[in-house]
Amino acid sequence: MRIGLIGTGRIGTFHARTLTAAPGVTEVLLTDADAARAAEVAAELGATSVPSPTELLLTHGVDAVVIASATASHAGLIREAAEHGLPVFCEKPIALDLPGTMEALRTVEEAGSLLQIGFMRRFDAGYAAAREAVRSGSLGRLHTVRAMTSDPAPPPAAYLPLSGGLYRDCLVHDFDVLRWVTGREVVSVYAAGSDAGPSMFRDADDVDTAAAVLTLDDGTLCTATATRVNGAGYDVRMELAGEKDQVAVGLDARTPLTSLEPAAGSSRGTPWPGFLERFAPAYEAELTAFVKAVRGEAPNPCDGYEALAALRVAEACERSRREGRPVAMSEFAS
Numbered sequence: 001m002r003i004g005l006i007g008t009g010r011i012g013t014f015h016a017r018t019l020t021a022a023p024g025v026t027e028v029l030l031t032d033a034d035a036a037r038a039a040e041v042a043a044e045l046g047a048t049s050v051p052s053p054t055e056l057l058l059t060h061g062v063d064a065v066v067i068a069s070a071t072a073s074h075a076g077l078i079r080e081a082a083e084h085g086l087p088v089f090c091e092k093p094i095a096l097d098l099p100g101t102m103e104a105l106r107t108v109e110e111a112g113s114l115l116q117i118g119f120m121r122r123f124d125a126g127y128a129a130a131r132e133a134v135r136s137g138s139l140g141r142l143h144t145v146r147a148m149t150s151d152p153a154p155p156p157a158a159y160l161p162l163s164g165g166l167y168r169d170c171l172v173h174d175f176d177v178l179r180w181v182t183g184r185e186v187v188s189v190y191a192a193g194s195d196a197g198p199s200m201f202r203d204a205d206d207v208d209t210a211a212a213v214l215t216l217d218d219g220t221l222c223t224a225t226a227t228r229v230n231g232a233g234y235d236v237r238m239e240l241a242g243e244k245d246q247v248a249v250g251l252d253a254r255t256p257l258t259s260l261e262p263a264a265g266s267s268r269g270t271p272w273p274g275f276l277e278r279f280a281p282a283y284e285a286e287l288t289a290f291v292k293a294v295r296g297e298a299p300n301p302c303d304g305y306e307a308l309a310a311l312r313v314a315e316a317c318e319r320s321r322r323e324g325r326p327v328a329m330s331e332f333a334s
């Protein structure tokens with residue numbers, strides 16, 4: 001299989017490395033708006049570089065496409081690839097708004113093509129075990145879920161206006177995996193945000209820290225929190241508590257959290273530097289799944305409608321934060 005990859009930045013270079021080593025992938029073709037960057041990555045990995053996405057899609061006879069370019073380009077590239085009948089793996093998000101997302105999904109549906117979205121936490125061993133624990137009934141009736149994503153340091157200031165804000169850019173992963181682990185839908189949200197940290201967040205009309213209470217359709221209560229300024233280190237966790245037991249994802253020696261109880265001891269490992277290291281096996285597994293889905297050997301593990309559902313929750317949180325009120329998901333019915 002020959003795979004074209006668009007965007008050789010942070011995540012795209014990681015994906016390119018995975019694809020060049022993937023069984024059954026015979027050639028990887030790379031392109032980037034910064035042609036020199038694509039050429040450099042291609043040279044390093046023994047891949048082929050191509051001048052533009054359009055040329056990649058039209059003239060190189062690729063069997064599938066991986067989109068890892070900047071967010072603003074995703075929807076257009078998805079549509080272009082679908083119109084050429086090509087299966088697509090696209091990094092989250094499809095678009096930063098619901099109309100743009102739905103338009104891309106319509107094109108994919110009309111073309112009858114495959115679109116997998118890169119919500120890699122679904123491929124993480126801890127989250128998969130949490131889903132299994134919920135399904136097996138070992139936790140009993142679930143009453144509380146606590147999801148969190150804490151980044152050790154803010155992204156570059158120039159990124160913030162393009163990011164869609166903390167809910168759409170960051171917490172969207174928690175919203176997706178919350179739906180996936182529990183198998184339930186969010187029915188209402190009540191969200192707040194704080195911009196009391198670095199001024200770049202106020203300048204971008206964004207927040208550096210956010211919290212939301214989410215109610216699921218079976219009454220389970222969830223909290224989702226995120227921050228861009230977690231000096232202790234990268235910390236992604238989920239705790240699930242039921243009437244019989246409770247479990248945690250992301251809680252181990254690398255969790256940057258110190259217990260102040262004397263009996264707990266003081267040893268604390270080195271935190272993960274960031275998402276690429278923490279979720280490396282999950283990023284690899286999602287592309288292995290994509291190759292299988294393209295071959296027709298396995299179903300699509302995360303289609304575009306899953307991304308739409310997670311984006312709707314993020315939109316509801318953003319509205320709730322701005323308007324200072326609880327927001328029902330029915331406000332976002334399609």
Ligand SMILES: NC(=O)c1ccc[n+]([C@@H]2O[C@H](COP(=O)([O-])OP(=O)(O)OC[C@H]3O[C@@H](n4cnc5c(N)ncnc54)[C@H](O)[C@@H]3O)[C@@H](O)[C@H]2O)c1
Pocket residue numbers: 006007008009010011012031032033034037053068069070071072073091092093118119120275
């Ligand atoms: N799933 C995850 O955990 C995860 C993690 C990081 C990033 N992402 C997503 O991946 C995407 C890329 O993020 P990143 O951190 O690698 O960004 P980045 O800025 O490091 O890289 C983006 C690359 O895309 C290129 N580019 C921009 N527009 C293009 C276009 N129209 N055609 C071709 N190339 C183009 C840029 O030149 C750059 O090299 C974003 O949408 C982001 O939301 C997802």
